[in-house]
Amino acid sequence: MTPLRPYISFVVVARNDDYGGNFVGHTEVFLNNLLGLCERHKLPAELVIVEWNPPVDRPRLKEACAWPASHEYCPVRIIKVSHASHEQFTASQKVVMFEYLGKNVGVRRARGEYVLATNADLLYASELIEFFASQSLDHGSFYRIDRYNIEGTEVPARKSIDSQLAYCEKHYKLVQNRYGGDFIRGESFVSSRSLRRIATYLKNAILHFPYPTPYMNAAGDFFLMAKESWDKLRGYPEIPPYAYPDALCYMAMASGLRQVELRSPMRIYHQPHGRGGAETGRPRSDYERKKKQYRMMLKTKMPWLPNNEGWGLGGHKLSEEWITS
Numbered sequence: 001m002t003p004l005r006p007y008i009s010f011v012v013v014a015r016n017d018d019y020g021g022n023f024v025g026h027t028e029v030f031l032n033n034l035l036g037l038c039e040r041h042k043l044p045a046e047l048v049i050v051e052w053n054p055p056v057d058r059p060r061l062k063e064a065c066a067w068p069a070s071h072e073y074c075p076v077r078i079i080k081v082s083h084a085s086h087e088q089f090t091a092s093q094k095v096v097m098f099e100y101l102g103k104n105v106g107v108r109r110a111r112g113e114y115v116l117a118t119n120a121d122l123l124y125a126s127e128l129i130e131f132f133a134s135q136s137l138d139h140g141s142f143y144r145i146d147r148y149n150i151e152g153t154e155v156p157a158r159k160s161i162d163s164q165l166a167y168c169e170k171h172y173k174l175v176q177n178r179y180g181g182d183f184i185r186g187e188s189f190v191s192s193r194s195l196r197r198i199a200t201y202l203k204n205a206i207l208h209f210p211y212p213t214p215y216m217n218a219a220g221d222f223f224l225m226a227k228e229s230w231d232k233l234r235g236y237p238e239i240p241p242y243a244y245p246d247a248l249c250y251m252a253m254a255s256g257l258r259q260v261e262l263r264s265p266m267r268i269y270h271q272p273h274g275r276g277g278a279e280t281g282r283p284r285s286d287y288e289r290k291k292k293q294y295r296m297m298l299k300t301k302m303p304w305l306p307n308n309e310g311w312g313l314g315g316h317k318l319s320e321e322w323i324t325s
Contacts, residue, residue: 006046006074007135009112009227010034012120013050013102016058020273022154024064026121029155029164029271033123035071036161040126041133045074048106049120052097053086067323076323081105085316091241099220100243101313104235107227108312109320116224117236121271123155123168128266138260142225142252144215145262148172149182149270168269176218178261180204211298212259216287219245222268229257234307246287247294251304254297 014027031047038045051061058064062078081102086092089101103117114137128145137143151173155164174182181197188194204213220243233251237244253259287294297303 004044006112007044008114008116008132008137008224009046009048009106009110010074011048011050011103011106011110011115011117013052013097013099013106014061014120015052015054015097016061016064017055017096019097020121022273025154025157026271026273027061028066029157030120030122031065031076032068033161033164034129035068035074035076037124037126037129038074039071040161041130043073043129043133045132046110046112047074047076048110049076049078050081050102050106051078052081052099052102052105053083054080056083062321062323070325072325075325077109078321078323079105079109080319080321081313081316082318085313085318089240095241098240100236100245101238101240104238104307104312105318106312107230107235108314109318110227110230112227114224115227115230116222117220118223118268119221121273122221123164123269123271125165125265125267125269126161128262128268131262131266137224137226138258139226139228140256141258141260142223142229143260143262144178144219144224144249145222145266145268146175146177146264147218147221147268147270149174149176150272152272155269155271165269172269178213178215178217180217208295208298211253214246214249214253214294215259215261216246216249216285219249221270223248225252225257229255233303234305234309234311237304237306238311239306242286244286246285247290247304250294250297254301254303256301 034047049061054060089098107115107117150168150171153171155167173185176182179197179201183194233255237247
């Protein structure tokens with residue numbers, strides 16, 4: 001029997017290729033955190049995992065990961081994008097996983113009233129899931145949040161959720177926020193490094209005036225809005241092999257949505273991992289590539305809609321598995 005419609009769908013893209021090192025371990029920490037907090041706060045949710053082009057020489061995620069025994073409030077759906085579907089895209093021989101195309105696959109098939117495109121290497125503060133459980137999100141808004149980066153040390157596995165979050169609070173080093181750069185923990189706002197970040201933010205505020213400055217930093221880790229808004233905008237621009245997470249910030253604002261920043265103690269913590277592979281060849285900021293076009297969206301109130309009605313592999317029949325308590 002299909003569960004009732006969730007209030008929020010969490011969408012991540014993953015494959016068991018050990019990207020960054022200890023990928024399965026990081027994913028298990030993410031699963032225990034998210035599913036456990038949904039149980040604690042009684043948040044009716046679902047986790048949609050898009051398993052993109054899974055390696056043929058490794059176990060699928062369903063077998064590779066240890067799943068929490070009880071997660072009645074947040075069942076898990078695993079949607080597989082086959083190698084044959086992957087091969088249809090440009091640069092498929094070079095790039096093994098198209099993250100934002102995969103997010104669109106999950107977003108399109110999400111059942112929640114709201115959809116959060118996120119990543120499987122994060123931990124959520126309890127206060128954030130508690131806020132979601134209050135069911136006070138607004139259809140006329142989209143939501144962004146600061147990312148707290150753990151560096152140089154692994155979040156201990158097989159610890160309680162509260163112990164892991166206490167560890168994150170003690171060991172985060174960098175914070176990515178609306179100012180567009182990493183702020184070092186304990187760094188003074190009047191340091192030369194901080195002042196450069198703030199000066200850049202003020203410059204962008206002037207360039208975007210009278211419109212708010214879009215919060216672009218870490219846009220791929222946390223982008224939350226109503227399902228109807230995702231469908232209207234047709235997800236992230238599907239222009240592989242590049243990713244366009246910045247664009248969605250402008251598209252949402254140009255469509256009339258209000259940008260809302262969720263403030264501490266609502267946080268996301270990013271687990272440390274290495275980088276590498278073809279995926280890192282994408283631009284660090286697509287805004288820098290298309291800044292004039294993006295700002296024009298705000299002035300004309302006309303969002304860029306490069307995707308057609310088949311966005312998110314809409315014409316493909318994809319296999320799906322449920323993992324429930």
